[in-house]
Amino acid sequence: MSPPRLSGLDPTVERRPTRREDARNDLRLVAEMVEHGSRVLDLGCGDGSLLSLLADTRGVDARGLELSQGGVNLCVARGLPVIQGDADTDLATYPDDAFDYVILSQTLQAVRRPRDVLENMLRIGRRAIVSFPNFAHWRVRLELGLRGRMPVTETLPISWHETPNIHFCSIRDFLDLADEIGATIERGLVLDRRGRVMKDGAPARWNLFGEQAVFLLKR
Amino acid sequence: MTFAADRPLQLDSGAAIAPLTVAYQTYGTLNAAKSNAVLVCHALTGDQHVANVHPVTGKPGWWGAMVGPGRPIDTDRFFVICSNVVGGCMGTTGPASVDPASGRAYGLDLPVITIPDMVRAQAMLVDALGIDTLFCVIGGSMGGMQVLQWAAVYPERVFSAVPIATAARHSSQNIAFHEVGRQAVMADPDWRGGRYLDADTRPEKGLGVARMAAHVTYLSDQALHAKFGRRLQDRAAPTFTFDADFQVESYLRYQGRSFVERFDANSYLYMTRAMDYFDLAADHGGRLADAFRGTRTRFCVASFTSDWLFPTSESRAVVHALNAGGASVSFVEIETDKGHDAFLLDVPDLITTSRGFIAAAARARGLDAPAGEPAP
Incomplete structure (x- = not known):
C-alpha cells in the first residue's frame, strides 16, 4: 500500500487534490466530525475539496476563506461561497456564533498567530476542528536529531527557506495551547504514516508515531 | 416603455416623475418560468446598450467581455435586460427630457435622483415585463451600487447579485x-x-x-x-x-x-x-449588516488591486456586512493594473470568476445548462 498523499502541508492551492476520490484521509476524518446540516466555515479552504465533500456528503451550509486567487476562483466556479482573505486578519470581522464549526485543515502551521486564530475560531463557531502535521513524529525527530537538518520528508516536502509553514507544533504542544485558551477537546484522532487512525494509546506514543492529528474542540 | 401619468415614479426627495419613460434593451429569450432574467446595471456614463452597437458612437456595447453569446452572462441562455437609469440621457426620463409642466426640457427642474430612485424605476420595468424574481443583478461602480440597493430592498426578487468595483457608500474623496x-x-x-x-x-x-x-x-x-x-x-x-x-x-x-x-x-x-448621496448603511439605521440581514441572495463581490476610486476596502466592508448578516457571499480581489476601469475590460480573472459564479447559481436555480457544457 502506497502512503497517502499528504500534500496539504503546503497551503498553496496547486498541491491540493482536486477530485473527491482523491480526498485526503484527514479531510474525510474532518468531514465525519461535522454534523449533518450544520453551518461550517473552512479557513484556508484551497480549491474547496473539503467544502465540496461537506456539502455533498453532510448537507452542510459550507463557507470558505482562502488567500490565493487561484483557490478562490476554483471554489467560486464550483458554486462554493468563498471569500478571498487571510485567517490572521479577517476573522475579527466575523460575528460571534456565526457557525457551528470552524475548520482549520492543515493550515495551523502557516498562520502568523495560531493562538489568536484558534481563539477566534471558537468565538465564531461553537466548535473548531483543527488538523495539522505532528512535528514530533519520529521521522522528523530523526532528521533533526541524527542528521541535524530541518526535515524534508514526504509530508514536509519544502525546504526550510521556502516553506510557508512557520509555526510547527507537536501534538503535545497543541494540547497545551488548547488547554491555555480554555478549550475542551471533544475528540482527537491521530494518523500514522500510512494514514491509518491510531488506536487509543499514551499521548507519548501518539506524539512519536502520529504523523497527522485531527482535533474537535469546544469552548 | 412609458408608464401612464397615474403611475408616477416616487422619488427619495419627496417629488415624483410622471409620466416616466424607461429606455431599455433586452437580449436572449425569457423562459416559460420567467426564471432566467438577468438585470445589468450600468455605470455613471454607461447606458442600456450593453451588448449591441451603440446608436450614437457606432462602437460595440460597453460590456462585450461579460455579456453576449458564450459569455459569462450568456445571451443564448439568459434573458438580459439593461435599462438607462432615471436621470440619464439615452431615452429614459432625464434632465434633457421634456417637462410636461413647462413644455421645455427639464434642465435643473428635474428633481434630484438617487440610486434607490433608479432601482425603483428598474423594478417598475421588471414588473412590466412580468418578471417576479431576477436570476441575477450585476453591475460595476454606480451599477454595483444599484446591485446592492436591489439586494437590500428586494431581497426576495434577487436570486444572485454581483456587485463589482463598488461601495455601499460614496467616499468623501x-x-x-x-x-x-x-x-x-x-x-x-x-x-x-x-x-x-x-x-x-x-x-x-x-x-x-x-x-x-x-x-x-x-x-x-x-x-x-x-x-x-x-x-x-x-x-x-x-x-x-x-x-x-x-x-x-x-x-x-x-x-x-x-x-x-x-x-x-x-x-x-x-x-x-x-452616487454622492448613496449610503446604504444610513438607510438601515447606520448598520450595513442590517441592510442584508436574513437575505437568501447569493453574492459574488469583486474588486481590483489598482482601483483607488473604489478600493478593495470598500468591497471588504460590503463582504463583512454580508457575513455579519449570514449571507452566502464570495469575494475576490483581482490583481490588475487597469484601475477602476478594469470592470469594463476583458480581465481574465474577472471573467473566470463571474462565469463560475453565474454557472453555479444557474445550477442552483435549476436552469438547464446549455448543450455542450460539461456537468460539474
Missing part, C-alpha cells in the same frame, strides 16, 4: 472628485444655469474637463505610465507652449471631446449627485 466635475460644467458660460438646451448651446468645454479629470480616476498610475509614460505626441521635443505636448494630454483631450458628443451635461450632474 469620491464626492470631492464629483464636485470638481460639476463645478467644471457649471463654470462653462454655455451651461447657462442648466438652460443650455433652450439656448441651443452645450457646455462642451466644461463637460470635457469634467470627463478628463474623472477619466484619470478610472485608471491607475501604472496603467497611465505603461500606456503613455512621458512620451511626446507627434513631436520630437517639447514646444514650450501649453499645447498637448505629452501623449497623455492628447489622450485626455480626446476622451473629453468624444464624451461630450454622447453625453448630456446636466445628466452628468444628476448621475454624480446620485
Whole structure:
C-alpha cells in the first residue's frame, strides 16, 4: 500500500487534490466530525475539496476563506461561497456564533498567530476542528536529531527557506495551547504514516508515531 | 416603455416623475418560468446598450467581455435586460427630457435622483415585463451600487447579485472628485444655469474637463505610465507652449471631446449627485449588516488591486456586512493594473470568476445548462 498523499502541508492551492476520490484521509476524518446540516466555515479552504465533500456528503451550509486567487476562483466556479482573505486578519470581522464549526485543515502551521486564530475560531463557531502535521513524529525527530537538518520528508516536502509553514507544533504542544485558551477537546484522532487512525494509546506514543492529528474542540 | 401619468415614479426627495419613460434593451429569450432574467446595471456614463452597437458612437456595447453569446452572462441562455437609469440621457426620463409642466426640457427642474430612485424605476420595468424574481443583478461602480440597493430592498426578487468595483457608500474623496466635475460644467458660460438646451448651446468645454479629470480616476498610475509614460505626441521635443505636448494630454483631450458628443451635461450632474448621496448603511439605521440581514441572495463581490476610486476596502466592508448578516457571499480581489476601469475590460480573472459564479447559481436555480457544457 502506497502512503497517502499528504500534500496539504503546503497551503498553496496547486498541491491540493482536486477530485473527491482523491480526498485526503484527514479531510474525510474532518468531514465525519461535522454534523449533518450544520453551518461550517473552512479557513484556508484551497480549491474547496473539503467544502465540496461537506456539502455533498453532510448537507452542510459550507463557507470558505482562502488567500490565493487561484483557490478562490476554483471554489467560486464550483458554486462554493468563498471569500478571498487571510485567517490572521479577517476573522475579527466575523460575528460571534456565526457557525457551528470552524475548520482549520492543515493550515495551523502557516498562520502568523495560531493562538489568536484558534481563539477566534471558537468565538465564531461553537466548535473548531483543527488538523495539522505532528512535528514530533519520529521521522522528523530523526532528521533533526541524527542528521541535524530541518526535515524534508514526504509530508514536509519544502525546504526550510521556502516553506510557508512557520509555526510547527507537536501534538503535545497543541494540547497545551488548547488547554491555555480554555478549550475542551471533544475528540482527537491521530494518523500514522500510512494514514491509518491510531488506536487509543499514551499521548507519548501518539506524539512519536502520529504523523497527522485531527482535533474537535469546544469552548 | 412609458408608464401612464397615474403611475408616477416616487422619488427619495419627496417629488415624483410622471409620466416616466424607461429606455431599455433586452437580449436572449425569457423562459416559460420567467426564471432566467438577468438585470445589468450600468455605470455613471454607461447606458442600456450593453451588448449591441451603440446608436450614437457606432462602437460595440460597453460590456462585450461579460455579456453576449458564450459569455459569462450568456445571451443564448439568459434573458438580459439593461435599462438607462432615471436621470440619464439615452431615452429614459432625464434632465434633457421634456417637462410636461413647462413644455421645455427639464434642465435643473428635474428633481434630484438617487440610486434607490433608479432601482425603483428598474423594478417598475421588471414588473412590466412580468418578471417576479431576477436570476441575477450585476453591475460595476454606480451599477454595483444599484446591485446592492436591489439586494437590500428586494431581497426576495434577487436570486444572485454581483456587485463589482463598488461601495455601499460614496467616499468623501469620491464626492470631492464629483464636485470638481460639476463645478467644471457649471463654470462653462454655455451651461447657462442648466438652460443650455433652450439656448441651443452645450457646455462642451466644461463637460470635457469634467470627463478628463474623472477619466484619470478610472485608471491607475501604472496603467497611465505603461500606456503613455512621458512620451511626446507627434513631436520630437517639447514646444514650450501649453499645447498637448505629452501623449497623455492628447489622450485626455480626446476622451473629453468624444464624451461630450454622447453625453448630456446636466445628466452628468444628476448621475454624480446620485452616487454622492448613496449610503446604504444610513438607510438601515447606520448598520450595513442590517441592510442584508436574513437575505437568501447569493453574492459574488469583486474588486481590483489598482482601483483607488473604489478600493478593495470598500468591497471588504460590503463582504463583512454580508457575513455579519449570514449571507452566502464570495469575494475576490483581482490583481490588475487597469484601475477602476478594469470592470469594463476583458480581465481574465474577472471573467473566470463571474462565469463560475453565474454557472453555479444557474445550477442552483435549476436552469438547464446549455448543450455542450460539461456537468460539474
